[in-house]
Amino acid sequence: MSEAILTPDSRPPTPGGGYLVGVDIGGTFTDCVVIDQAGVVTTAKSPSTPDDFARGMLDAMTAAAAALGTDLDGLCRQTELLSHGTTIGTNAIVQQRGAPVGLITTKGHSDVIHIMRGSRGITGRDIQQVVHFPESAKPDPIVPKRLIEGVSERVDCFGAVVVPLNEDEAEQAIRRLVAKGVKAIAICFLWSFRYPAHERRVKEMVQRIAPELFVSCSADLVPKWGEYERVTAVALNGYIGPLTSGYLRNLDGQLSARGYKQPLQITQCGGGTISVEKAISAPLLTLDSGPVAGVTGSQYLGDLMGCRNIITTDMGGTSFDVGLIFDGKPAYSFVSNTHQYEYFLPKVDIQAIGSGGGSLVRVDAATRTMRVGPESAGAVPGPACYGRGGTTATVTDADVVLGYLDPDNFAGGKIKLDKAAAVRAVQAVADQLGLSLVEAASGIAKIAEFQMADIIRKMTIQKGFDPRDFVLFAFGGAGPAHAGVFAGELGVSRVVVPQKKTASTWCAFGAASAHILHIHEQVDIQASPFLRERVNGNLAALEATAREQMAKDGIAAGRLVFELSIDMRHKGQINEVEVVLPASRLPADFHDDLAGRFFARYEQLYGKSSSFRGSRLEMVTFRIRASARTPQPKLVPTTGLTDTIPAAARRGSRAIWWDGLKRTQDDHRHHRGRASRQDLARGRVRQFRDRFEGVARCPRSAR
C-alpha cells in the first residue's frame, strides 16, 4: 500500500514570486506560511502581539521573507494572494473588550436578547454545571437593557407591514443611544428577513445622524427565521465591529503601502475566504475562523491524496476540536454558540470538548475514582509542565510522563516543558488512587482518548456516518500522540498526520489553500405542494445577490461556481435537513426528485424509517454557496513510503510507555509483533510523527 506524502522542504524556494501566503494569528504565536509556484513551503512563527495584532502579523511575514531571502516589501510585492485568519473578534468576546453597542428593535420585543428563549446558552456545557443552577447563570449581556430601544414598526409572518416604521421614534432612539456613548448600533426587527426595508431605513438614518458609528442590520447579516438567534448575531457583529474593522483597515492599508496589490482575503467560518471589505462590514463571519481553516487545509490535502471522507481532529492546549468532511465537502452547522450566546451563522461544523492537553484531572480519593476534564487549566496557569504555576495534573502532563511529548521540542521547540513538574503532578494522582506513576499517566491518557472517541462518535455515527469510511487527520500540538487510539476505537483504518512544519502552522496553511466563498441565505417558509415559480424566484434572487457581491470584490463572472440548497422538514416537526439541488433551478417535474432527496438525506441523518412519507413537507431556508477558485498550492505527492525507517530520518530516541507491553522502552526499538492493537496504532503514529514527518497509517491488520 502506498501513500502520498508531502514533499519535504529540502528544495530551495523558487525565485520570482507568485507566492500564496497564509497568516494565522493564534493566542501565543502568529504563523505565516508561504507557498511558491513550485509548491515549496516556507513557514515562520512570531509571537502574537495582542496590543496590536497587525504588528505580530507583519513580524511573521518579515520572518518568512527573510527565510526566502527577501524583505517584507519584497514578499508583499511578489504575493499573488494573501489570506489571513484573524482572531480579533473571538478575543474581544473572550476578554469582554467589545464595543458598547446599542440595539434598535421592534417595540415590545426589547427583551428578546435577555430572555434567550428561556435558556441559559447551555449547548456544549458540561451537564453537571447545567443542572447545578448556581453555576449555570446566563452570560453577561452583549447589550445591557439600558442600551436597547424599541421602535414602532411591525411586520407579520407573510412579510406584510402591520405597522409602518415610526421614523420619529427611530430618530429619537438613535439620538438617545448616541448620547449614551455607543460605538456601534445593531438593528433587528421581527420578521425583517421577510421585509428588510424597515431595518435598512433605520440603518440609513444612523449613517446620517452618526456616520462614525458601526451599524448593521440583521436581515443583511443573517436573514434567518428566529429572532433570538438573529438579534444575537447582529448584536455580536456590532460588539466586535469597531475593533475588527479598525484592525482590518489598518492592516489593509499597511499591506498596500508595502506593495501588496491584490485584495486581502480574510478566512471566514464558512470555510473559505471573503474580501477584506466584506469582513469589515460582517466581522461576525470571522468568528472561530481559525479552527475552520484547519478543516479547509484538510480538505485541500484530502483532495490531493484522494481522500473524500475525512474526520479532522485538532487537539490544542485547552480543547479538542472535531470537523467532518464527507464526499469532499465539510459538514456545516447553521446555529453557533460562543460563550453561551447562540446565533445564526453558516459555519463549518466544529464540535469541541474540553479534553485538550489542558484538561484537568480530578481525583476523589474516597471513592477511588478520577475524572479528566471538562475543566481546563487553560493557557494560564496551564499544565503543570508549563511551569506557570499549575500543579494539578493535565493530559499534557501525562503525555510528558509517558514520553509521548518531547519536553525539549514542544511547539516546535518554542516552549520547554518541565518534566519534573509533570511527574510531581501525576504522582499526586497516582498516590491518591494507589497506582504507579505510569499507571496513572496512561490511565489519564486512556480516559481522554475515550472521550475523544465519544465526540467523534457523536459527529459520525449519531449523524448517520460510519467512521470506518473515513480517514482521520490529526493535527494540533498533542493530537497525533493520541490519534492512533481513538481512531482505533472508531475503526478508522488510516490516520494522517500532516508533515511537521506544516502541522504546526496548519491553520495558516489552511488559509493559504482556501477558496473565495460567500454564503447567502434567505428564509421563505412554504409547505408542499410547492410552487415552482416561487422557489425558482428565491433561487434566482440569491444568485443575483451572490453575483453582486462577487462583482464588488472584483471576481470575474466566469470564475464563479454556485451550489444551491434548501433546508426542508416535515411540516409540523422541527428537524431540518439541507437538501442540495442538482441544478440551479427546479425543473418542471421536480417534486418526486426533490422529495426523494429529502427523504434520503433525512433518513441518513435521523435513521431509517424516521421519515414520515405521508406528511407534507416544508421549505424553510434557501441557500447559495458562491465560490471562486483561488490559485492553489501545488504540492507534489510522493509515492514509495516504506515500512522501514530511513536512516536519514532517525533522531535521538526517547523512552516511551507502551500500554500493551506494560513497560517503557525506547521508541525505535518498538517491535510490532509484540504490541497490542492500540499500541500499534499509537506506535505507528508516533513513529511517523517523529521520524517521517509525514503521513502515518494504521495497517488494516492492526484493526
Add this chain to the structure above:
Amino acid sequence: MPKISEMTGTVFDGKQFGYVPPKTLTISPKLALHRQWDAEVDPVTFEVIRHALWNINEEHGATIQRISGSPIAMYALDLNPSILTEDAEFVFFGPYMQYMSGVTDTQVKWILEYRSDNPGIREGDMFLANDPWVGAAHQMDVMLICPVFHEGELFCWVTNCLHQYDIGGITPGSFCPSARDAFDEGILIPPIKIIENDEIRRDIEELYLRSSRKPDLVALDFRAQLAGNTTARTRVLELIRRYGATTVKGVMKKIIDNGERVFLQKLARLPDGVWRDRTYVECCRPGDRRVHRVMLTCRKAGGRLIFENEGTAPQDGAMNATYSGWRGSIMVAINELLCWDQYLSVGGALRHITFDPSPGTFNCANFPASVSTAPVQSMEISLYPAYNAISKMIYPDPEMRKDIMCIGGTSQWPATIFRGIDQWGERYGYLLIDPIGGAIGAFAQDDGISTGGQARTPICKLPNIEHTEQNFPLLFLYRKEVPDSGGAGKFRGGLSAESCFIPHNTDKITQDTLSSGNAVPTSTGMMGGYPATPNVYRFLKHSNVLERHGACRMVEDLGELTGEPVELQLRQENFVQEPTDVYAVTWSAAGGFGDPMDRDPAHVQEDVEDGNVTRDAARGLYGVVLDTENRVDRAATDALRAETRAARVKRHRAGGGAAPRKLAGAPMLQVSEYVALRLDGNTPHLTCSRCATDLGRSDDNYKSGCIREDNPIAAGNPHARNPERFIDAEPVFRQFFCPGCGGLVENEVATSDEPLLVDIELHDVGVARPKRQAAE
C-alpha cells in the same frame, strides 16, 4: 389521613392505591437476574465505562429527539431516558424533564413484580406503560421499558418516557381541566408487552393508537421511543462484550455506591431535624373558589431522609397527582440540590430516602382521581416547595449553602389553551409553551436567573415569537421580562415574563385557561426573601389596539390600551378572543433570598436602570433612596433602612412587647441566614444572628420569639393584587422581625386562618425531642 407507613395491611399494588415498591421485590423464579459483579474495578476502567454509560443514555435521548422531531420533544423536552440495574436502581437518568425519570424505577419494579410470571420478561421484550398509579406522571407520559439480557439473565433496564400529543379523554391534547375523574381522561395502560421477540405486536399497538386523536404522530413517537431503547440496549451489550458482564455491572453498582457514599457524607454534615414548607393550589375545577393546602415535610434523622405530605388537602376535582408523581417531583429537588455532583445518579441516595405521604391527599391521590393535569399543578406544587425545604436543611453547612436555590418561576403553570382556524385555513389547537421560560430562584450567594427556564427541565428552550406566529394566527404585542416580578431579597429572584397577543389573520380564537397560583403566590422566598409575582391573566375586550397600530404608536404594556377589562377565571372555558381583544399572561417568577434591606444598594440601582425593579419597589421593599437620576443616595438609604428597623421595634414595644434579651457566646450553629443557635446556660436557644437577641428555646418555633406583622399579600409582591377575584380565603404576608434589632428574620405566605408554620425544627442539639407538631 394516615401515612403509608401507618397503613399496615393495605396493598399498594397500583390499582386502588399507587404502587409503592416494597423493600424486597417478589420476582418470579422464571426470571433469572444477573447478580454477579466485580467488587473492585480499577479507576481507569471505571471512568471509561462510567463515561460510556453516561454517553449511552445521552445518545438514547438524542435518538428520541431526532426521530420524533415533534415540538414537544424538541422545545419542551418533555422526555427522559434512563438506565437502571437489574433490580431497578437508577444508574443514570437524563437531563430533560426531570420528574419523568423519577417515576421510572417504580414502573420497572412493578413490572418485575407483576409481569415476571405472566406474561414473563424475556429477551427481545419491551413494555408500554402510562398508568399513573403504577408510575407515570399523567396519562400522556408514555413509557417504553426495555429489559437488557445477557446470556439468559436480566442484566439491566433501559427506558424512556415521552409526552404524547393526545392519548384520548374528553379534551383534545388530553389535558382535561374539567374531568370528573380518570374515566374522563386518556387511556390507562398498566405495563403491557408491546414488543415481543424484537417485533412490534400489531394488536397491542393498534389498541394503543386507537385511543388517540393523533394516531399518526403517536405512532411516529412510538418508533422514536423504540429506536432509543434499541440504540441504548445495543451499546450496553457492546460494553458487556468488550469489558465483561461482571465488570460493567461492577461499574453500575459502584456508580450507585459512590453516589450513596457522597450523599451520606453530605447528610453527616447536617444537623438532624425537620424542615417544612406550605403552599396552596387554587381552583380544582371550574367554579371552585377554595384553596387547597399543600404541605411538605422533610425529616432528617441520622443518615435517613423522610418526606411526608401530612396536612395536604384531600384529592378533589381535576388537579391531582399520584404517589409516584409526588415522589418523582421531590426527586427533582433532591437531584439538583443534593446529587448534582453525581451526574443525576440518584440511585445511591434513594437507598436512604423514605417517601411517606398520606394516600387520599391530592398529590397522592387514589384511583380513579383525575390526574391528567398533574404536571402543571399538583406535581409543580409538590416539587417547588421541596427546593425551599431542602435548601433550609442544607443551609447550616457552609459548603452546601452554595447549592441553595429558592423556588423558581412557573411554580404553577398558567396555561393558555387555544384553538381555531389558522392563517393557512387549517384547524389547529395548541398550548402556549411560553411559561417554560420560567425563572430560576435566588441562590444563597447570588441573584436568581431571570427567564432562566423551569428548574425541572434544566435544558429547555422556548420557541421564538417568529416560530409561534408562523404556525398560529397570532400577533404578539410583546414578550417582556416583568419589573418587580422576581421576589425581592438580598439576592433577588429571577424575573419572569409576560406574553401578550392579539388574533391576526383570523376572525377569532377560542381559548381556555387552566391555572392556579394567581391569588396566592407559589414562588415564596426564603430566609427573608420575598415572594415572586403570582400568575396573572389579563384580557381586554374591544381595545383600541388597532387604532394605535394605525397611528404608528405601538404599546409595550396592555395597560397603555383602553377597552373593557374582563376578569378571566382560572378554569374558564371556551371564551372567544376577537382581533381587537388583547390577551396577556404573566407566569410566576422566582422567590428571593434574604432580607431585601441587606441588598447592596448598587445592585438595586442597576436593577432600576435596567428596568428590573421599579423606583417604588427600590424604596418600599429594598429601602434604597435614589435621586432623580436613579443614583443611590447612600446616607439617605442607610438612614431609611435604620429607621425602618427601629420603627418595627418601636411599634412592638408600644404594643406591649417584651424587652429583648441578648445571649452571650459564639453561635454553635448557623441555622438560617438570620437565626443562630446559642446556649443559654445549658439550654440551646435560637437567636437573631445579627444581634444575638434570644428568640426562644430551640424546640420552640423561633417565629414566636419574633415581632410578627401581618399585611395584605400585595405587601409581599406588588403584582399579587386582589386575591378575592379567585378565592374566598384571605392570603396574608406575615413578617417576622427580631425584637432586638428590628431586622427581618423570615416571611410567610399563608391564608389568614392558618397557624404559624414551623419551618425549622432542630433535633438532638442537646435538648429533648421537640414538643411541637407541624403547626402550633
